[in-house]
Amino acid sequence: MGETGDTSLSVAHLLDRLFANVGTVFLGKPEIVRLTVAALLADGHVLLEDVPGVGKTLLAKSLARSLGCRFRRIQFTPDLLPSDLIGVTLYREHNGEFVFQPGPLFTEVLLADEINRATPRTQSALLEAMNERQVTVDGVTHRLGPPFLVIATQNPYEFEGTFLLPESQLDRFLLRLRIGYHDRATERAILHQHRSGEPGEDLPAVLTAEQVRHLQAVTRAVQVEHDIVEYILDIVEATRQHREIILGASTRAALALYRAAQAWAVIHQRDYVIPDDVQRLAVPVLAHRLILRSSTGVSATTAETLVQQILRTLPVPS
Template sequence: MIESVQDVVEVMDRVRAAVASVIEGKSDRIDTALVVLLAEGHLLLDDVPGVGKTMLSRTIARSIDCTARRIQFTPDLLPSDITGVSVFNQQTREFEFKPGGIFANIVVGDEINRASPKTQSALLEAMGERQVSADGVTHQLEAPFMVVATQNPVEMEGTYHLPEAQRDRFMARITMGYPERAAELEMLEHHGASNPLDSLEPVATAEDIRALVAVVRTVYAAPAVMDYIVDITEATRNHPDLRLGASPRASLHMLRAARARAAMSGRDYVIPDDIQALAVPVLAHRLIPSAHAQLDGRALADVVNAIVADTPLPERS
């Protein structure tokens, strides 16, 4: 039975090892992805094609024995393809709801920014409220529920900007980056002749993840730590290099992610190091730089790091 942070460590070590057997040399990205899973959030993978974004999302889905679906976002994808549609049954003479691709524990949204903003908006209710409304009826989504979406840089052809409301619903964003030379050589040696996903077996179940999430919710965050989170998010709203700061949802996501990171580290309490480690992946994608910051070419990650460095640490009580 899973009921302590030590159980969280044991189960997530197995999941981490399973994912790492497919994704070479990306341990920090894997850890962030698993933190988002335990924090009941959604993950955005952002980078150029071919660096393993889709492979990471599919590997996480394969490592857990739960329902998983992949949605390929294209310009002609319709909102009903995601949420579902009501179909008239000739035998019963009634309309029946046919669930769309969003009805799964882990939903892999591939190249999400290749679909139109109208189609992207079909995800908003599901990601924010874990439910889908269709024809006046609300359908609940089964826990655990996680959207792992990949997107290509907006400079590439056939892409749309993700709306601010959409980006804000992703708990964290990570960039994969190119692998180190040794990791790429190892990938060629082990994965050149076969698909590594074919031999990957689940190491946890959906019930395990639900139990782990329940443990993560009990991780203690002191009032001083919560003040520290709000100090950082408030600083983004008043920073001269930012036109749009972090929302209250960002503060909530930061707290949930910090609890998950603490539990994965074997602690039942949050420390400032958890906040500092998660600040960039949780906050940077929600921010909009000011005009002069864009002209100066200042990266949002650098702005977040500067804010964290300037924010006083909470005092011991």
């Protein structure tokens, strides 16, 4: 892989430093770290759908500190307003001017905690920010990032006082991931690690925002051969024709799988995509975008099973 613009460190070296640094705090789930970084490289966002207490906040914090980026956490609640995210325009009486006061959305890594507890109106306030990397207030457009990474969380097993994320909102997340419970050895290490307080408060930054932007540029330049493109389109088309799926993957979903596969190639020190990259990312990229015939919402397990089934039935390019 290529070199960074202002240093002699290779892309592989930069990523190794990032993974090692996050791994000193977020224990036992290196694949989840790699997938979250893949979303960052592909300039996408992550939805962590899991039970409380498995390390979602710790993952977001440790990644933000490792990148040397600004980090904000927003606790989503039913009374949260769009202005609480975006900010407000205030009138300064002493000089007779209106001044925009930015909200917590103006950061580089944002943790939207329990996003499904906010009303659809507030959830939709994230749409422009997540998709366009900008916010418009009183006719004035304010740019966000780069980098700009949203890591949102929701508990799939608790429904009281929650609002389902609309399909348009789910479609803005590049990946949906589940951390899962840790094994016994890892939980033992976590207990020891937390004896003197929450780890990672002094975690050093190992990358700069400029280096993150360079890694994103390297990702966009990864070669995707014609056969791989056709393979991605075959997978997407198969979701639209499956009898158990009412609404299949969109063109945006195909583009998301394309970009995620590029990022996975970079993480594995390649400047070209192979079928394994597409297969590994197909489930976390596509499953949350499907609407199934058997339920009003998307069952994560069932949707993932259907995508895996599609992968097994399609011919793989050589």
